[in-house]
Amino acid sequence: MSSALHITGGVPLSGQVTVRGAKNLVPKAMVAALLGSTPSTLANVPEIKDVEVVTNLLSLHGVQVSRTDGVLELDPSAVTTAHHADIDAHAGDSRIPILLCGPLLHALGEAFIPDLGGCRIGDRPINYHLDVLRHFGARVEKVESGIRMSAPHGLTGAKVELPYPSVGATEQVLLTATRAEGHTELRGAATEPEIMDLIAILQKMGAIITVQTDRVIRIEGVPELTGYRHRAMPDRIEAASWGSAALATGGDIFVAGARQSDMMTYLNTFRKVGGGLDIGEDGIRFHHPGGDLNPLIVETDVHPGFMTDWQQPLVVALTQASGVSIVHETVYENRFGFTGALNRMGATIQLHRECLGSVPCRFGQRNFVHSAVISGATPLRAAEINIPDLRGGFSHLIAAMAAEGTSHVTGVELIKRGYEHFTDKLSGLGASFDLDDE
Ligand SMILES: CC(=O)N[C@H]1[C@@H](OP(=O)(O)OP(=O)(O)OC[C@H]2O[C@@H](n3ccc(=O)[nH]c3=O)[C@H](O)[C@@H]2O)O[C@H](CO)[C@@H](O)[C@@H]1O
Ligand SMILES: C=C(OP(=O)(O)O)C(=O)O
Numbered sequence: 001m002s003s004a005l006h007i008t009g010g011v012p013l014s015g016q017v018t019v020r021g022a023k024n025l026v027p028k029a030m031v032a033a034l035l036g037s038t039p040s041t042l043a044n045v046p047e048i049k050d051v052e053v054v055t056n057l058l059s060l061h062g063v064q065v066s067r068t069d070g071v072l073e074l075d076p077s078a079v080t081t082a083h084h085a086d087i088d089a090h091a092g093d094s095r096i097p098i099l100l101c102g103p104l105l106h107a108l109g110e111a112f113i114p115d116l117g118g119c120r121i122g123d124r125p126i127n128y129h130l131d132v133l134r135h136f137g138a139r140v141e142k143v144e145s146g147i148r149m150s151a152p153h154g155l156t157g158a159k160v161e162l163p164y165p166s167v168g169a170t171e172q173v174l175l176t177a178t179r180a181e182g183h184t185e186l187r188g189a190a191t192e193p194e195i196m197d198l199i200a201i202l203q204k205m206g207a208i209i210t211v212q213t214d215r216v217i218r219i220e221g222v223p224e225l226t227g228y229r230h231r232a233m234p235d236r237i238e239a240a241s242w243g244s245a246a247l248a249t250g251g252d253i254f255v256a257g258a259r260q261s262d263m264m265t266y267l268n269t270f271r272k273v274g275g276g277l278d279i280g281e282d283g284i285r286f287h288h289p290g291g292d293l294n295p296l297i298v299e300t301d302v303h304p305g306f307m308t309d310w311q312q313p314l315v316v317a318l319t320q321a322s323g324v325s326i327v328h329e330t331v332y333e334n335r336f337g338f339t340g341a342l343n344r345m346g347a348t349i350q351l352h353r354e355c356l357g358s359v360p361c362r363f364g365q366r367n368f369v370h371s372a373v374i375s376g377a378t379p380l381r382a383a384e385i386n387i388p389d390l391r392g393g394f395s396h397l398i399a400a401m402a403a404e405g406t407s408h409v410t411g412v413e414l415i416k417r418g419y420e421h422f423t424d425k426l427s428g429l430g431a432s433f434d435l436d437d438e
Pocket of ligand 2: 094
């Protein structure tokens with residue numbers, strides 16, 4: 001199915017939206033349920049495509065997944081009888097299947113992982129994941145359309161050091177080490193809030209995990225984990241996206257469910273641009289206070305830095321700041337493709353191969369276009385846009401909401417990977433658009 005939105009912009013987005021569980025936590029929490037000997041219950045689950053993909057994948061492996069409103073029950077008791085060898089599931093647009101490796105190796109001694117989806121914002125290799133699994137004793141073989149692996153002698157704890165604090169590879173270690181025999185030491189770990197929430201889940205299940213302040217995580221393997229009951233942390237990326245939408249459109253949005261502690265770096269940046277904030281216990285109000293917005297220098301980084309997934313929506317807001325802003329993307333080598341459409345809409349964004357910033361970066365001198373200079377404020381005008389990826393796509397929607405005239409936006413279904421009921425939310429904020437579902 002292909003969906004298109006015809007958006008008439010120039011309307012400040014104002015009102016309230018609610019964010020539920022995080023796209024970058026919920027699917028991993030669902031995978032963690034595979035490690036338990038008893039059923040798990042996960043609350044605050046959003047209706048997004050990545051949850052659907054992982055539900056299908058787990059069901060294929062024999063996990064019974066049922067949903068009542070926002071609560072998932074996940075029962076892994078039939079997994080050992082699942083006919084996993086026949087699984088030819090396509091990963092869809094999700095990158096989660098790679099995280100099934102450890103749990104499946106523990107449950108079945110073997111696993112097949114289909115080629116991964118995920119946003120096309122760089123090469124997105126999985127070498128760290130495969131190296132990590134080999135450290136635990138897995139045999140890993142690349143076959144057509146996926147990766148086949150086995151652990152005939154079980155998995156044992158290991159000393160692992162990541163070359164870069166990868167979120168997924170850190171989660172790979174956690175999901176593999178908790179039931180591996182013996183101790184694991186992970187150096188160079190990522191410490192994103194979603195990882196901390198996953199650790200909280202694993203601890204509820206019986207895992208023993210210590211997080212040090214120096215990116216070292218220690219895990220003492222245990223022979224058995226049980227199910228968990230958990231409420232997923234809120235989606236801090238969706239929350240920030242609405243914040244940037246309020247700034248770019250001159251609006252005022254209360255994001256119910258947004259949590260300050262997960263978003264400190266975004267909130268600092270939002271305030272420095274000149275946005276107004278009311279931070280409460282039950283959510284955060286983001287608003288444009290009137291007057292000029294300030295240009296900024298922003299460098300994306302691993303947590304606690306400015307998150308890369310916050311970057312694209314913020315860039316739209318920076319097109320409305322008076323002066324020159326610089327954005328240095330240090331997490332992905334190719335995350336500025338979305339700016340082409342913004343330039344067609346009237347923005348002035350120049351891309352550079354140089355590192356325009358001081359955060360140590362793997363992409364300098366390597367020909368990757370990974371810095372952007374944004375000159376504003378430039379009025380935006382409507383355009384025809386085909387959405388390239390999740391966050392780039394959401395930023396295009398924001399730009400269309402801010403622009404004069406009617407934009408035609410295709411490929412909108414990609415947004416459903418990470419934004420629950422986004423057309424309903426946009427309507428509730430006063431946006432003017434028509435939706436075509438073909
Ligand atoms: C589902 C999910 O949670 N996705 C998030 C997760 O993606 P994901 O876990 O895929 O991102 P990583 O943190 O692993 O990637 C960071 C960097 O490490 C590189 N890398 C990663 C793995 C590997 O085996 N080899 C390698 O070179 C990547 O190409 C990238 O340049 O963290 C990213 C960084 O916060 C977010 O943008 C994504 O929204
Ligand atoms: C890059 C993203 O996600 P994924 O890793 O699922 O592609 C994202 O959420 O912006």
